[in-house]
Amino acid sequence: MTARIIDGKAVAAALRATLAQRIGGLGYAPGLRVVRVGDDPASGVYVRNKDRAAQQAGFNSATIQLPEDTSEAALLAVVAELNADPAVDGILVQLPLPPQIRADAVIQAIDPAKDVDGFHATNAGRLAIGQPGLVPCTPKGVMHLLAAAGASPRGARAVVLGRSNIVGKPMAALLLAADATVTVVHSRTQNLAAECRRAEILVAAVGRPEMVRGDWVAEGATVIDVGINRLPDGRLVGDVAFAEAARHAGAITPVPGGVGPMTIACLLENTLDAAVARRG
Numbered sequence: 001m002t003a004r005i006i007d008g009k010a011v012a013a014a015l016r017a018t019l020a021q022r023i024g025g026l027g028y029a030p031g032l033r034v035v036r037v038g039d040d041p042a043s044g045v046y047v048r049n050k051d052r053a054a055q056q057a058g059f060n061s062a063t064i065q066l067p068e069d070t071s072e073a074a075l076l077a078v079v080a081e082l083n084a085d086p087a088v089d090g091i092l093v094q095l096p097l098p099p100q101i102r103a104d105a106v107i108q109a110i111d112p113a114k115d116v117d118g119f120h121a122t123n124a125g126r127l128a129i130g131q132p133g134l135v136p137c138t139p140k141g142v143m144h145l146l147a148a149a150g151a152s153p154r155g156a157r158a159v160v161l162g163r164s165n166i167v168g169k170p171m172a173a174l175l176l177a178a179d180a181t182v183t184v185v186h187s188r189t190q191n192l193a194a195e196c197r198r199a200e201i202l203v204a205a206v207g208r209p210e211m212v213r214g215d216w217v218a219e220g221a222t223v224i225d226v227g228i229n230r231l232p233d234g235r236l237v238g239d240v241a242f243a244e245a246a247r248h249a250g251a252i253t254p255v256p257g258g259v260g261p262m263t264i265a266c267l268l269e270n271t272l273d274a275a276v277a278r279r280g
């Protein structure tokens with residue numbers, strides 16, 4: 001079998017077009033503020049792509065760049081200001097943060113109604129108990145991609161590789177809410193390959209370049225690669241060895257051009273949803 005390639009760029013463009021249309025009917029531009037402390041290279045491309053996509057779709061979007069040596073107190077003051085600003089609907093503080101700042105203290109200081117990353121404990125808790133809230137962008141984007149690929153989670157065996165708070169855990173919660181039979185596997189799991197081979201839907205989110213080999217993939221499985229890893233030679237690869245996996249999968253996302261563009265589109269979707277919830 002050779003896999004169909006799931007075009008995340010196209011699915012993201014379609015989603016952004018529907019957002020632009022919704023914004024056209026609002027009578028105001030939803031406000032997004034991204035706060036970046038220092039210049040971690042992992043977030044550079046992201047910030048640029050996000051700003052462009054946001055402007056094009058009709059958001060009032062800006063990045064607030066702070067110096068690398070910003071104190072936690074100074075960052076909390078910026079967050080408080082954005083919480084209080086009625087023109088701001090969505091706040092995203094770029095991770096990772098420098099070592100003098102406790103990321104968790106900052107995340108929990110964001111108004112949950114403006115927490116478009118969905119990382120606040122209130123939103124994480126809502127997701128866990130099936131209440132409406134803001135859902136983390138990357139796992140939300142994966143759900144859109146599964147729908148676009150025609151891979152219904154209902155009743156399917158789904159395996160999530162990775163257990164982070166930003167991808168693995170919310171991914172498992174979303175798949176469970178969509179009636180999949182969900183297994184979460186991680187670095188301490190015995191016989192990872194065999195567990196992954198049981199998956200009809202395999203989501204790889206470990207941050208280890210090309211860890212998932214071809215023989216970890218069941219014939220016909222849908223493989224979603226969340227990893228974006230820069231190799232020493234400059235190449236960008238996922239957590240899945242793409243060429244090998246594509247020989248077994250029924251459908252697979254590429255890197256780049258898979259999940260990454262969906263993360264950005266879902267950030268915008270969350271910002272629009274947050275705006276409508278706050279201002280109608």
Ligand SMILES: Nc1nc(=O)c2c([nH]1)NC[C@@H]1CN(c3ccc(C(=O)N[C@@H](CCC(=O)O)C(=O)O)cc3)C=[N+]21
Nearest residue numbers: 042043045046093094095096117256257258260261263
């Ligand atoms: N609070 C917070 N929330 C985040 O969601 C967050 C963050 N901090 N810090 C940095 C990471 C990284 N991230 C990316 C999202 C999309 C692409 C993306 O669109 N990538 C394209 C292009 C990649 C390229 O060409 O380099 C692709 O995969 O096709 C990349 C990286 C979100 N992050």
